[in-house]
Amino acid sequence: MSMGRIWSLLFLAVPVLGTLLFLIGMFAQSGPLALWFPENINPLATEIDRLHDLILALIGIVFIGTSGALFWFLWKYDAASNDQAAKFVHGHHRLEIWWTIIPSIILVVLAIYQFKVYADVRINRPMLAGADGQLGTSDDQPQPPSFEVVGRQFEWRIRYAGEDQLLDTADDVIGEVNELHAPTDQRLVGSLKAADVLHSFFIPALRLKNDMIPGSRQIVWFEASKPGNYDIVCTELCGWGHYKMKGRFVVQSPADFEEYLQRLRKLQFERSYDGQSPDPLSPSGEPAESTAAMKVSSRP
Amino acid sequence: MSASGAAQWNASHAHAKSSGGMWHFLTTYVFARDHKIIGLQFLFSTLIWFFVGGMLAMAIRWQLAWPWQNMPIVGPMLFSGEGGQISPEFYTTLVTQHATVMIFFVIIPILTAAFGNYLIPLMIGAEDMAFPTLNMCSYWMMWPAFCLIGFSFFVPPYGAGAGWTSYPPLSVLTESSPGSGLAQTLWLGGVTCVGIASMMGSVNYLTTIIQMRAPGMTMMRLPMTVWAMFITAILQAFALPVLTAGAIMQMTDRLLGTGFYLPELASANNSAPAAGGGQPLLWQHLFWFYSHPAVYIMILPAMGMVSDILATFSRKPLFGYRPMVYALCIIAGLGFIVWGHHMYTSGMSPVLGITFAAATVLIAIPSAVKVFNWLGTLWGGKIQMTTALLFAVGFVSMFIIGGLSGILMASTPVDIVIHDTYYIVAHFHYVLVGAATMAIFGGIYFWYPKMFGRMMNEFWGKVHFALTFIFINGTFFPMHLLGAGNMPRRYADPYHFEMFADMLPLNRFITICALASMASQLIFALNFILSLFWGRRVGRNPWNSNTLEWAAPSPPGHLNFDFQPVVYRGPYEYGDPAGGARDFKPQTERPQDGGRQESGHA
Numbered sequence: 001m002s003m004g005r006i007w008s009l010l011f012l013a014v015p016v017l018g019t020l021l022f023l024i025g026m027f028a029q030s031g032p033l034a035l036w037f038p039e040n041i042n043p044l045a046t047e048i049d050r051l052h053d054l055i056l057a058l059i060g061i062v063f064i065g066t067s068g069a070l071f072w073f074l075w076k077y078d079a080a081s082n083d084q085a086a087k088f089v090h091g092h093h094r095l096e097i098w099w100t101i102i103p104s105i106i107l108v109v110l111a112i113y114q115f116k117v118y119a120d121v122r123i124n125r126p127m128l129a130g131a132d133g134q135l136g137t138s139d140d141q142p143q144p145p146s147f148e149v150v151g152r153q154f155e156w157r158i159r160y161a162g163e164d165q166l167l168d169t170a171d172d173v174i175g176e177v178n179e180l181h182a183p184t185d186q187r188l189v190g191s192l193k194a195a196d197v198l199h200s201f202f203i204p205a206l207r208l209k210n211d212m213i214p215g216s217r218q219i220v221w222f223e224a225s226k227p228g229n230y231d232i233v234c235t236e237l238c239g240w241g242h243y244k245m246k247g248r249f250v251v252q253s254p255a256d257f258e259e260y261l262q263r264l265r266k267l268q269f270e271r272s273y274d275g276q277s278p279d280p281l282s283p284s285g286e287p288a289e290s291t292a293a294m295k296v297s298s299r300p
Numbered sequence: 301m302s303a304s305g306a307a308q309w310n311a312s313h314a315h316a317k318s319s320g321g322m323w324h325f326l327t328t329y330v331f332a333r334d335h336k337i338i339g340l341q342f343l344f345s346t347l348i349w350f351f352v353g354g355m356l357a358m359a360i361r362w363q364l365a366w367p368w369q370n371m372p373i374v375g376p377m378l379f380s381g382e383g384g385q386i387s388p389e390f391y392t393t394l395v396t397q398h399a400t401v402m403i404f405f406v407i408i409p410i411l412t413a414a415f416g417n418y419l420i421p422l423m424i425g426a427e428d429m430a431f432p433t434l435n436m437c438s439y440w441m442m443w444p445a446f447c448l449i450g451f452s453f454f455v456p457p458y459g460a461g462a463g464w465t466s467y468p469p470l471s472v473l474t475e476s477s478p479g480s481g482l483a484q485t486l487w488l489g490g491v492t493c494v495g496i497a498s499m500m501g502s503v504n505y506l507t508t509i510i511q512m513r514a515p516g517m518t519m520m521r522l523p524m525t526v527w528a529m530f531i532t533a534i535l536q537a538f539a540l541p542v543l544t545a546g547a548i549m550q551m552t553d554r555l556l557g558t559g560f561y562l563p564e565l566a567s568a569n570n571s572a573p574a575a576g577g578g579q580p581l582l583w584q585h586l587f588w589f590y591s592h593p594a595v596y597i598m599i600l601p602a603m604g605m606v607s608d609i610l611a612t613f614s615r616k617p618l619f620g621y622r623p624m625v626y627a628l629c630i631i632a633g634l635g636f637i638v639w640g641h642h643m644y645t646s647g648m649s650p651v652l653g654i655t656f657a658a659a660t661v662l663i664a665i666p667s668a669v670k671v672f673n674w675l676g677t678l679w680g681g682k683i684q685m686t687t688a689l690l691f692a693v694g695f696v697s698m699f700i701i702g703g704l705s706g707i708l709m710a711s712t713p714v715d716i717v718i719h720d721t722y723y724i725v726a727h728f729h730y731v732l733v734g735a736a737t738m739a740i741f742g743g744i745y746f747w748y749p750k751m752f753g754r755m756m757n758e759f760w761g762k763v764h765f766a767l768t769f770i771f772i773n774g775t776f777f778p779m780h781l782l783g784a785g786n787m788p789r790r791y792a793d794p795y796h797f798e799m800f801a802d803m804l805p806l807n808r809f810i811t812i813c814a815l816a817s818m819a820s821q822l823i824f825a826l827n828f829i830l831s832l833f834w835g836r837r838v839g840r841n842p843w844n845s846n847t848l849e850w851a852a853p854s855p856p857g858h859l860n861f862d863f864q865p866v867v868y869r870g871p872y873e874y875g876d877p878a879g880g881a882r883d884f885k886p887q888t889e890r891p892q893d894g895g896r897q898e899s900g901h902a
């Protein structure tokens with residue numbers, strides 16, 4: 001076997017090992033390579049997973065095809081193993097047309113499909129008719145945001161709408177720092193803000209991500225179908241503590257959620273009764289320590 | 301091209317010798333105006349910064365593999381203030397400066413300014429660039445940038461830390477992060493200087509290519525390298541002013557309180573509220589309006605060089621010359637209207653997101669056409685497996701991966717999930733390290749004989765290729781899996797999240813591959829340096845290639861050619877059966893049947 005053919009085998013290893021790695025990642029149950037998207041508990045976002053898998057399958061086929069062809073041409077037309085003269089060909093007009101048109105059709109169909117998914121997930125937004133009177137698109141029933149998350153160096157501050165189901169009113173319930181609770185099986189609308197620099201609110205289990213921009217309010221919505229504890233991750237560089245902004249997203253039954261809100265109200269009442277200002281609480285019930293960014297960082 | 305002809309040529313083009321000594325040395329080799337010297341100045345400077353950027357990457361990988369642990373040997377030297385470890389503040393600096401150095405001091409200058417400067421006049425048959433003094437200024441404008449960003453490493457916490465993307469308010473509010481102080485101002489100054497250098501260069505290249513082609517060198521007979529440099533120069537000329545303006549605005553926000561990017565009463569870490577009245581997203585639009593074309597600036601010249609290398613070593617014409625040219629133009633054109641795909645989750649209007657998604661998906665079409673044409677060039681060839689060819693094929697292999705993963709990101713709903721995760725890191729490292737860097741190495745092995753009159757060692761070149769190819773794939777392919785697992789970017793320690801805790805073994809594997817790939821570059825460095833003195837001497841055209849630079853001496857003297865080049869055909873006439881024993885026809889060789897011009901088969 002000539003050296004040239006050995007080189008071509010190196011290029012064959014790429015599609016073989018690459019495909020293998022992806023298959024292991026997708027289907028392995030355990031081991032260091034068993035890495036894939038976490039379970040999606042947001043029924044409003046299942047189309048995202050389907051779209052990802054469709055695109056992955058498509059690009060997987062193209063990857064194997066083109067990388068395979070690359071290997072094959074190197075193997076077959078290696079000068080040391082092949083006596084034939086090179087083909088004196090400058091191109092092929094018809095071929096150029098076909099291999100432009102066919103990918104174009106595939107990509108345009110893909111683009112239209114992903115527009116539809118995106119419209120379902122982000123453009124057809126709940127109609128908001130909150131205290132500021134802002135309106136959204138589609139939907140019949142107005143649904144103003146029922147919780148607010150403020151990203152701040154380096155924590156998440158939470159607030160829930162009270163009995164009047166409107167934020168920014170006197171009966172708002174202050175939540176615990178870094179812990180967002182939500183009831184199952186209801187579409188929930190939330191408001192995202194930033195207190196200082198850009199942050200980004202990402203809950204992988206909900207396939208939900210939106211930047212938090214100082215000076216603006218971002219509206220997100222989701223449904224959580226499965227009780228449990230999930231991670232909230234900051235995905236916009238916000239300073240040295242960017243990696244530390246760990247939040248917990250707790251999904252509970254509606255009854256448990258109401259009970260939780262009641263407990264928060266009671267704590268809030270007790271603290272205001274004691275003359276304390278309504279600062280956000282840490283999970284222990286004590287006022288949260290502000291994580292000043294200029295402090296020398298402490299290790300996790 | 302007879303000896304007397306050459307002498308006559310030299311005599312008619314002789315320049316009065318300067319008085320010699322220090323002045324001559326300074327104006328020839330330091331403040332050089334010869335495009336070849338300037339090209340080599342850029343080459344050496346950028347290769348040194350390549351080492352610096354690589355070391356920064358090794359530090360990042362160390363932290364992700366052994367978080368918060370003392371780096372052996374160098375740790376106490378570099379991080380004495382933190383007990384030999386990387387601090388969280390310094391981690392943000394590492395990710396910022398690694399990207400800044402690699403993009404602005406390595407990939408863009410090496411492709412456009414090192415190869416562009418060296419090759420363009422030679423490939424079009426010109427004596428030099430249109431504006432030699434401007435060319436000299438464009439190299440020396442890099443030095444203020446080198447000094448500003450270099451100096452920022454010594455300002456605690458040792459550099460700017462707002463990401464190479466420098467998003468406000470983090471980058472503008474000095475109290476929001478230790479890295480947002482003086483270091484960030486220096487960073488902005490450095491980026492502005494680099495932008496000015498780039499704009500000077502682009503004006504030069506455009507004028508030279510349009511105005512100074514040799515007789516017979518029509519646009520459709522240009523080598524793909526020159527077409528690529530031409531289109532890239534258009535990208536630089538139109539996109540850079542926006543970044544430069546935006547960066548100046550960020551500087552005035554920081555120093556003069558202009559508030560372009562700050563909302564009302566902006567404050568971080570209990571700082572005094574700024575007047576504000578601006579919009580953080582404005583920076584993102586201005587920044588990405590340049591930085592998306594920038595990524596095409598970083599790939600188009602590589603594509604052009606790979607086309608030339610593949611045709612030369614397949615010994616057959618480039619498949620589809622005209623479609624390849626059109627594809628370059630369409631990629632560049634579309635590249636101007638897709639910048640919003642970096643901002644899908646930014647809170648901008650989702651309807652706007654749709655328009656960007658449409659344009660982004662469309663870019664896949666000319667990119668695919670190019671890949672098919674490269675495959676078509678290899679098909680049916682008589683492939684000589686030289687080091688340069690291996691790197692060019694490595695480019696194609698890795699561009700396929702990087703380009704295809706981009707389709708996932710183009711799709712807005714999927715991007716919502718994978719934005720700012722390692723999926724994105726995998727994608728851009730495949731196109732930048734996998735593709736652009738492979739092409740850079742291929743270009744160096746290919747054009748080294750022209751630059752220095754000696755060959756690099758082919759055996760060690762192939763060793764370098766094998767190790768680099770294996771370890772680069774080992775470093776970046778697993779990052780797709782990390783991204784699927786939603787591991788975020790720019791995290792000093794993701795493992796304290798339960799959902800990321802299992803990623804440590806794979807991250808360690810990646811780090812080991814990264815360290816190995818960095819170590820392999822030592823072979824390249826030694827080969828490069830030692831071949832300068834002991835490489836095998838070669839003549840004008842060691843590769844039997846067609847383009848004009850191979851008709852000049854190796855290395856070319858002042859004014860490049862010792863005859864007047866006249867072009868009779870396109871650049872890829874390899875393997876013509878009517879050519880007899882020789883399987884190539886240089887562009888500047890007279891046709892056999894005296895005078896009848898061969899039309900290019902474009």
